[in-house]
Amino acid sequence: MKRYVLHSPFSIYHFEAETWTHSVHKHTYFEIIFILKGNGVHHINGNAFQYAEGDVFLLGPEDFHHFDIQEPTEFSFVRFNESIQKQLPGDKERPWQPVIRNLLNTSSQSRGSIVTDKQEKQKLHHLLAVLETESANDQSQYFEIIRDSLMRSMLIILARNLFSQTPGKPVTKDSIEAILMYIRQHIYRPEELTIEHLAETFHYAPAYISLFFKRQTGESLKQYIIKHRIKLIEARLLYSQLTLSEIADEFSYTDESHLCKQFRKYTGATPTAFRMRM
Structure with a gap:
């Protein structure tokens, strides 16, 4: 199975598609997938989930997936790895760090879209809009600070929604x-x-x-x-x-x-x- 590699700590891939052209694949990174419009079926780890406008998925490196697009769909893929939340040596751990660490170490994709509440979806999509706008000026000296703050907010909202559900499967030691x-x-x-x-x-x-x-x-x-x-x-x-x-x-x-x-x-x-x- 093909595995896509991301060497940078962060990237955004925003596009529209009528048909899905990628084969089933895994990644070397995490990605938050936003459905901005359209509908279809998202196949994740052998399971099929209907998707629609507003849905948000979180995938880890071991999750494999592809889409069956039934109505032209606008996607935004926020790709990142743990280094985006780097803790410098000697720094005191902040309250949000174990929350995000637990989120990234938990397999979430036996559930489909993590967020079901309309207001929670809107919050995440508003944060995405700001993140995409800031990414257009990614050479600014303030970009990393703003990006990390927005990513931290997104991940904590995802954690809040995920952990209100049934616990998932942790990353295995030998994977x-x-x-x-x-x-x-x-x-x-x-x-x-x-x-x-x-x-x-x-x-x-x-x-x-x-x-x-x-x-x-x-x-x-x-x-x-x-x-x-x-x-x-x-x-x-x-x-x-x-x-x-x-x-x-x-x-x-x-x-x-x-x-x-x-x-x-x-x-x-x-x-x-x-x-x-x-």
């Missing part, structure tokens, strides 16, 4: 979703992302975990980690005033030179040239 989540949570500590350490953490042989990851994602474990790190560094270069030395330190590179060498290998440009060009 590819658990490995992807672990990588994103530890991307700033490369010593915890070696093949040997990951194999020990997930109780696999080092050779097997590499094969398992490649089979599940279509991408090698090492390449996924590097590309994910590079995308986060690109975001730092675009949306922060951090120096190269500070970025290198944040991502635990041995020095600025090592960062520049790897960044240029994967992007074709030096970090300085990338920042100036963008």
